[in-house]
Amino acid sequence: MSTTDLGAATSVAAPSAGLGPAVATTGLTKRFPGGQVAVNGIDLHVPTGAVYGFLGPNGSGKTTTIRMLLGLVAPTGGSVALLGEPMPRAASSVLPRVGALVEGPAFHPYLSGHDNLRRADDADRSTDPHTAEARIAAALERVGLSAAAGKRYRAYSLGMRQRLGLAVALLRPRELMVLDEPTNGLDPQGTREVRHLVRDLAADGTTVVVSSHLLSEVEQMCTHVGVMSAGQLVAQGPLEQVRGASTTRVQVDAADAAVAARVLTGMGLSAVAPTPTGVVADLGDAVPEEVLAALVAAGAGVRQYVLHRPTLEDLFVTLTGEGFDVER
Amino acid sequence: MSSAEAGSVVRDRAHHASVGRRRPRGRFLRSELRLVLTRRRNLALLAVLAAGPVLIGIAVKVSAPDASHGEGPPFLTSITQNGLFLAFTSMVVALPVFLPLAVAVVSGESVAGEASLGTLRYLLTTPVDRTRLLVVKYVSIVLYGALATAVVAAMGVLTGAALFPVGDVTLLSGTTVPFAEGLLRTLLVAGYVAAALAAVAAVGLLVSTLTEVPLAAMCATVVVVVVLEILDQVPQLDFLDAWLLPHDWLAFGDLLRDPIALDGVGHGLLVQGGYVLVFLALAWARMTSKDVTS
Numbered sequence: 001m002s003t004t005d006l007g008a009a010t011s012v013a014a015p016s017a018g019l020g021p022a023v024a025t026t027g028l029t030k031r032f033p034g035g036q037v038a039v040n041g042i043d044l045h046v047p048t049g050a051v052y053g054f055l056g057p058n059g060s061g062k063t064t065t066i067r068m069l070l071g072l073v074a075p076t077g078g079s080v081a082l083l084g085e086p087m088p089r090a091a092s093s094v095l096p097r098v099g100a101l102v103e104g105p106a107f108h109p110y111l112s113g114h115d116n117l118r119r120a121d122d123a124d125r126s127t128d129p130h131t132a133e134a135r136i137a138a139a140l141e142r143v144g145l146s147a148a149a150g151k152r153y154r155a156y157s158l159g160m161r162q163r164l165g166l167a168v169a170l171l172r173p174r175e176l177m178v179l180d181e182p183t184n185g186l187d188p189q190g191t192r193e194v195r196h197l198v199r200d201l202a203a204d205g206t207t208v209v210v211s212s213h214l215l216s217e218v219e220q221m222c223t224h225v226g227v228m229s230a231g232q233l234v235a236q237g238p239l240e241q242v243r244g245a246s247t248t249r250v251q252v253d254a255a256d257a258a259v260a261a262r263v264l265t266g267m268g269l270s271a272v273a274p275t276p277t278g279v280v281a282d283l284g285d286a287v288p289e290e291v292l293a294a295l296v297a298a299g300a301g302v303r304q305y306v307l308h309r310p311t312l313e314d315l316f317v318t319l320t321g322e323g324f325d326v327e328r
Numbered sequence: 329m330s331s332a333e334a335g336s337v338v339r340d341r342a343h344h345a346s347v348g349r350r351r352p353r354g355r356f357l358r359s360e361l362r363l364v365l366t367r368r369r370n371l372a373l374l375a376v377l378a379a380g381p382v383l384i385g386i387a388v389k390v391s392a393p394d395a396s397h398g399e400g401p402p403f404l405t406s407i408t409q410n411g412l413f414l415a416f417t418s419m420v421v422a423l424p425v426f427l428p429l430a431v432a433v434v435s436g437e438s439v440a441g442e443a444s445l446g447t448l449r450y451l452l453t454t455p456v457d458r459t460r461l462l463v464v465k466y467v468s469i470v471l472y473g474a475l476a477t478a479v480v481a482a483m484g485v486l487t488g489a490a491l492f493p494v495g496d497v498t499l500l501s502g503t504t505v506p507f508a509e510g511l512l513r514t515l516l517v518a519g520y521v522a523a524a525l526a527a528v529a530a531v532g533l534l535v536s537t538l539t540e541v542p543l544a545a546m547c548a549t550v551v552v553v554v555v556l557e558i559l560d561q562v563p564q565l566d567f568l569d570a571w572l573l574p575h576d577w578l579a580f581g582d583l584l585r586d587p588i589a590l591d592g593v594g595h596g597l598l599v600q601g602g603y604v605l606v607f608l609a610l611a612w613a614r615m616t617s618k619d620v621t622s
Contacts, residue, residue: 119359
């Protein structure tokens with residue numbers, strides 16, 4: 001079962017075989033003047049066509065990494081290649097193909113949503129001013145802001161601001177989208193729409209890097225994940241692979257816990273431990289159906305049989321620690 | 329957010345449009361100017377500057393200063409004889425503080441304002457090349473300074489013409505020239521003042537790249553100008569005078585002589601050009617090397 005899962009995961013990455021990665025960093029490091037190392041030698045690898053969930057607790061170095069990818073912050077070590085070209089040297093040719101939402105939207109408060117988009121487009125040398133109005137209207141339409149286009153940005157709600165930020169990224173076709181917390185401040189409908197938007201983009205062949213704290217959301221939309229902790233990339237790869245099918249736990253509530261434990265151990269399951277109502281164990285490579293059949297055959301008196309697949313959240317907590325403590 | 333077709337239509341259109349058709353240049357500069365000139369605060373500053381000549385004109389008209397005392401700004405007594413001198417007087421009054429203040433406000437806002445709003449990171453990832461961003465910002469500040477000067481000069485001429493007699497102009501050297509020539513001299517003076525403000529703009533632009541707080545940048549720029557003016561007044565520091573930015577500002581009186589004396593004005597332009605070069609170079613060095621974490 002686990003092998004099929006991995007197979008499916010690799011097939012997701014397969015279309016990228018012919019192309020280089022959309023984002024690749026080697027030993028990327030940022031040491032701020034104070035001596036604090038925000039990012040410590042990370043090797044990001046985002047395959048072309050992937051939806052890459054970039055995870056990590058606050059202060060783990062995600063945003064600094066994203067800023068280095070986009071040329072806002074100069075790395076103190078290592079290198080960045082975006083869409084196959086070195087950053088920040090090739091910024092003028094690469095960045096027009098990259099849409100970005102970095103640390104929340106930012107616009108001129110006294111300009112309307114439409115005028116803010118117009119300004120963003122005017123600053124972009126790669127777009128055609130003759131089509132600006134049509135592209136602005138389409139981008140506003142796509143994020144559901146057409147009705148509020150003439151309103152001043154300062155009157156926008158947090159969700160509307162976030163949408164306007166997305167609209168800028170949609171002003172022209174992009175090959176890569178870097179979305180830092182795109183659902184921040186959005187209501188459930190807005191969150192759903194962003195998820196659809198990301199899916200649409202991915203379906204069009206756009207590579208998407210999404211950083212988010214909402215793990216369930218990342219689980220729903222991402223094909224790949226990378227997890228940052230204390231400036232280091234502690235896990236990276238296709239979602240299924242990172243989540244690791246091998247750590248699925250099996251929970252058996254049984255009348256005779258001792259028999260159940262003996263059966264599980266006998267079938268090669270590890271970490272067998274008693275619970276008030278029965279036993280739990282790591283499923284490992286065992287086939288769950290066969291385990292259940294063996295339990296019933298041995299007369300353990302099975303009352304409940306549950307497979308706990310680890311969620312991304314479990315993994316996240318395992319990798320980055322629990323609690324509110326800021327790491328450094 | 330639903331229409332996926334909208335996106336692809338746009339994509340096609342953008343693609344077709346990007347092939348072939350020539351694009352007008354200077355889009356970003358125009359956008360920047362629009363931003364500066366639609367900002368209420370900047371318009372209010374222009375209104376205040378426009379009110380200056382009117383107030384001076386009315387004050388002179390009402391109090392009719394006694395020419396024999398020879399006090400006050402040098403052109404004050406000439407105003408009653410020729411309204412055109414109101415334009416010069418206004419510039420003498422506005423140049424030391426009010427005009428640099430207006431330029432400091434716009435220049436302080438330029439980079440620091442974008443940084444404080446967070447729009448700087450989006451401009452840079454658009455991408456706007458950092459050098460190009462500085463050039464556009466600088467040009468827009470200089471143009472705002474020129475506009476502010478033009479407002480003062482124009483209001484001076486208009487108010488002067490409305491309240492006082494106009495006609496042939498008696499220059500400072502005693503020669504009389506026709507009114508049209510007088511207007512031309514006004515234009516020259518305004519050009520010189522605008523050049524002086526271009527140097528202030530360079531100082532303000534550098535300060536603006538050093539902070540994320542626009543108000544701090546504005547204040548710092550004004551303080552720099554005022555300190556230089558004070559140094560210019562300290563007799564013990566006379567040896568510095570030739571290198572102080574405001575030292576030759578009021579030398580524009582030389583443009584009102586016949587023939588035009590170029591010593592003060594020429595030296596002034598040279599020093600201002602030096603300030604522009606040095607401060608723009610520093611601003612560029614700062615801008616192209618700084619980490620944008622705002």
